[in-house]
Amino acid sequence: MLRDFSAQSLFMGMLTAFVGFASSFAVVLHGLTGVGASEVQAASGLMALSISMGACAIVISLATRLPVSIAWSTPGAALLASSGAVEGGFSAAVGAFLLCGLLIVLAGLWKPLARLVSSIPAALANAMLAGVLIGLCFAPVKAIAFNPLFGLPIVLAWAVVGSVNRLYAVPAALLAFVLVIAFGIDVPEGTLAELSSALIPRLELVPPVFNAAAVVSIALPLFIVTMASQNIPGIAVLKVNDFHPNPGPLFATTGLFSLLSAPFGGHAVNLAAITAAMCAGADSHPDRDRRYWSAVNAGITYIIFGLFAGIVTTFVGLAPPVLIEAVAGLALIGAFSSSAMAAFAQADTREAAAITFLVTASGVSFAGVSGAFWGLIAGGVMLALARFARRNA
Template sequence: MAGRLQPVLAGVVTALVGFASSFTVVLAGLRAVGASATQAASGLLVLSVVAGLCAVWLGLRHRLPLSIAWSTPGAALLVATGPVSGGWPVAVGAFLVSGLLIVATGLLPTLGRAVAAIPKPVAGAMLAGVLLPLCTAPVRALVEVPRLAVPVLLCWLLLHRFARRWAVPGALVAAAGAIALTSSGGGGGGGMRPVIELTAPQLSLPALVGMALPLFLVTMAAQNVPGTAVLVGYGYRPPLGSVLRTTGLASVAAAPAGGHAVNLAAITAALAAGPDAHPDPDRRWIASVTAGVGLALLGLGAGAATTLAGWAPPVLVEAVAGLALIGALATALTSALADASTREAAVVTLVITASGVSLAAFWGLVAGCLMLLLFPRPNAAP
């Protein structure tokens, strides 16, 4: 009985950790590009449901632990991008185009190889530049709302030391407690009930270049590629084409309701694919299917989660999101700066991407690639 329950319990943990550790990033990203509280709640709900359905479908079809999640780095990119000309409908149009690009990558291996050909230092630096502004939010929160931020950071530090996977969910609980003790309960903006609010997508060239293309690249480079690597590390051969087609179509379907992107899980992938899920690798797919069901059910609480976030000072919500991305920032910086011969190009990419200027992620990527093409790369030792 214990053996039968083990992958089910692992799936429940995967869903809880995946949702609690990064839903604040999603809300912050959607609000940053113009979503109202109700539209952000709709986006969180639809992302949870379609990601859960993808995990169930792919797990049952391929009998592999294919955990699916929303694009956390993509949400961080939205925070860095900020409002776009044309407002929320244009952002929704960018989500739609990004999803179509993911579908195209699943259909055309050549496009996938082109994405993979982006130099790793440049890709890592672009991701680091996207994450850096959000990862500084805990420091800003300490200055602006110390009474709320201090217990959150202390909880995160303690759990990070003794129970790392629960550090961000624990910080979220601490934030909720601090908000409950100090908030008058106003300003939530959304409702407690699950709600879907559809928006007709609009297209604009600046949003396609500055949001859709970087969202596609970040989702591929920071989610699908490392997610695949995790599965390969545990001895699986994931059907990447099928995964990309499925998650790309799901992203397209979710876009009008506010969903920015779904993809292979990277951070929580090991929870379902590793030996803790089940000693038998052929039974671990049950964990990813259970995680999919759990994530879809957790999405029904999107309205409540959005209301809670609305009661908090925005910098506190961003602080919890930043804590969730510290590990991703460390990984991105390591990838960007590991090779001494490409460090200058990586730093240029990082600085431009983190600058906050219009189309920053796109220009950071272009500048980094140009640096590698135009300047000789000395074979210096690190």
């Protein structure tokens, strides 16, 4: 196994972890605070997720000798940001995270549940995801309106670097964000001491609370969006690169590591989709049998990043929230455009997808349940009515 290690896989693994962490940690922080996490709890959640997905990538890749990349659920974090706080606060959200992790384990072990998730029409799943993402995608425009001197450098860095290499667009926006904080924002007295104390890794145990509102508003939509937007595409990316794992054990393992991170504020870990292509592709190593080391090295790097989650969260907290939302929104534009395109691609499901998108994007909750769930229900009813009408025409 050690003979399979290479400098090329080391570099690609480190690059994969950097891109995965830098491009979406802002989304995770915004999502966790959106459902009621304090700054300390959000830092704990970010740390737990980073360590959990790093350890999961190491375990799976070494066990299967396949380049299986693991990530946190970025669409799931965006869902949290749009859901808002539920009855019971962040403790109720943690209870929902635990239930979501259990459902992912069951989906891996019990094939009917996985088939049920797969049977959700792709148009509706993509429409729900697009509706969840669109609110955050408005944030870059709002940041410019808030303060052009702060917002424009972030957006311009993303646009200019992205026109050359899309892979580095979000890290460039993140660098611009760091420079804006460093040179454009008055740092309160005592901040250096606060940053120094944040260097010490600290996990915050959150006692879970279980209630119906959190189950329906967070757990079920989080499970659906994680499976439909991350786990299933993650398997597809591996197959495109001529790797053919058994999906069930992979799903169950990610669900297990989700359960381990949930008590500390982590919402979900899953198979990676975008970064999976980096580890599974030829750039990882010419010999496909040695590419699994890229995923192992990415996992090690994720764990290292996780240990510095406290200082990352403290530093980000110095900026106006709209700026970190802008970075998160820029990171999600690609996901929004692809999900919207897939949602409205087919004429026979377009109207139902539109209903799902509009109800979800409205952000309106009914009976304490978020719009994402109702959007999926409304779209499903519309699709069923349309199919019934066609059969009886």
